[in-house]
Amino acid sequence: MNTHAPALAAEPLPFEDFRHASDAELQRRVEAVKEGLGESLLILGHHYQQDEVVRFADLRGDSLKLSQLAAASRECESIVFCGVHFMAETADVLSREEVDVYLPDLSAGCSMADMADLDSVEAAWADLADVIDVDDVTPVTYINSTAELKAFCGRKGGIVCTSSNAKKVLDWAFARRRRALFFPDQHLGANTARAMGVPLEEMTVWNPRRELGGNSREAIERSRIVLWRGHCSVHQMFKPAHVAQFRERRPGIKVLVHPECSMAVVDAADLVGSTEFILKTIEAAPAGSEWAVGTELHLVNRLAKENPDKTVHFLSPMVCMCSTMYRIDLPHLAWCLENLARGTPVNRVRVPDAVKSSAREALQRMLDLA
Numbered sequence: 001m002n003t004h005a006p007a008l009a010a011e012p013l014p015f016e017d018f019r020h021a022s023d024a025e026l027q028r029r030v031e032a033v034k035e036g037l038g039e040s041l042l043i044l045g046h047h048y049q050q051d052e053v054v055r056f057a058d059l060r061g062d063s064l065k066l067s068q069l070a071a072a073s074r075e076c077e078s079i080v081f082c083g084v085h086f087m088a089e090t091a092d093v094l095s096r097e098e099v100d101v102y103l104p105d106l107s108a109g110c111s112m113a114d115m116a117d118l119d120s121v122e123a124a125w126a127d128l129a130d131v132i133d134v135d136d137v138t139p140v141t142y143i144n145s146t147a148e149l150k151a152f153c154g155r156k157g158g159i160v161c162t163s164s165n166a167k168k169v170l171d172w173a174f175a176r177r178r179r180a181l182f183f184p185d186q187h188l189g190a191n192t193a194r195a196m197g198v199p200l201e202e203m204t205v206w207n208p209r210r211e212l213g214g215n216s217r218e219a220i221e222r223s224r225i226v227l228w229r230g231h232c233s234v235h236q237m238f239k240p241a242h243v244a245q246f247r248e249r250r251p252g253i254k255v256l257v258h259p260e261c262s263m264a265v266v267d268a269a270d271l272v273g274s275t276e277f278i279l280k281t282i283e284a285a286p287a288g289s290e291w292a293v294g295t296e297l298h299l300v301n302r303l304a305k306e307n308p309d310k311t312v313h314f315l316s317p318m319v320c321m322c323s324t325m326y327r328i329d330l331p332h333l334a335w336c337l338e339n340l341a342r343g344t345p346v347n348r349v350r351v352p353d354a355v356k357s358s359a360r361e362a363l364q365r366m367l368d369l370a
């Protein structure tokens, strides 16, 4: 429990008290809580968060950096995570025992993470065991997954990866065992394996709704990597035609995309990398350069605003924003913080101890690779 909070109030303040408050009022309330709680509060913010929220984050980053920051936090007693549910769970697993983690809106999930659950991954593992020796398979979960799936990887000698270390993680996996089962993002898995030289014939996609994932026994026997049939609903919106249109209209433009995009989009792009890589690349680019960026809209808009000496375009003509990240807005942040400060905390994200230890094993293997 948070020891800085007074144990007076019994009922949390209702969200309704915050819903219609003006931005100025909410900002003032957030600032007051931050000042009052001082170093006992750490606000972490993912790059996809809206400006109105991310400006209050003590630290910003991509998924890898944010998990490293949670693991390294020494002063705080509470982490308020401006991101999505799997990120808050990861912070709960990696932070010190005394730290409580909160997510301002518990409905801020990740549709990709929802595409793989423990039952279907266990069923896939059992099906694979009928065809190949699973002692020769490393399960690798993208960090965009539930803590239960990270725990599954922990128990099976597997590991977690993020979009910025997927190659390093798969190198580790292939050095130990011949094959990998990669979930839930087929695109990150395929793009990374292909960049490492795994031929397409040695990759197979696993559809959890079909027998043997929709594969023949031969295809499974041949595969070095089995890719779960999951995807990001935001990044699937970018198409190779968008890249072609920009190249035609703006000769010399550089195209930079996230590895959750399809292989065809990654092939058409100049550069691929995590949100932190995207941010650093644009920051370091020469003045006057022009970019089309294929990742979440809020980050791209911020990059355009913060780099006025360069031209930054959004790669798609459609609005592709992460609607769940967007749920963390100023009213929810103020509501969560004020309740925390008055001793009526809301929206704590708590990974059960039995899950935590195995999930930590898989996460720690990843962090050790850094």
Ligand code: 13P
Pocket: 047, 061, 062, 063, 064, 144, 162, 163, 164, 232, 260, 273, 274, 275, 276
């Ligand atoms: P990053 O690790 O690049 O921040 O990606 C997280 C994510 O959910 C991208 O869609």
Ligand code: SF4
Pocket: 084, 109, 110, 111, 112, 113, 144, 232, 233, 234, 235, 260, 296, 322, 323, 324, 325
């Ligand atoms: Fe999940 Fe995609 Fe949103 Fe990232 S952008 S949190 S992968 S739905």
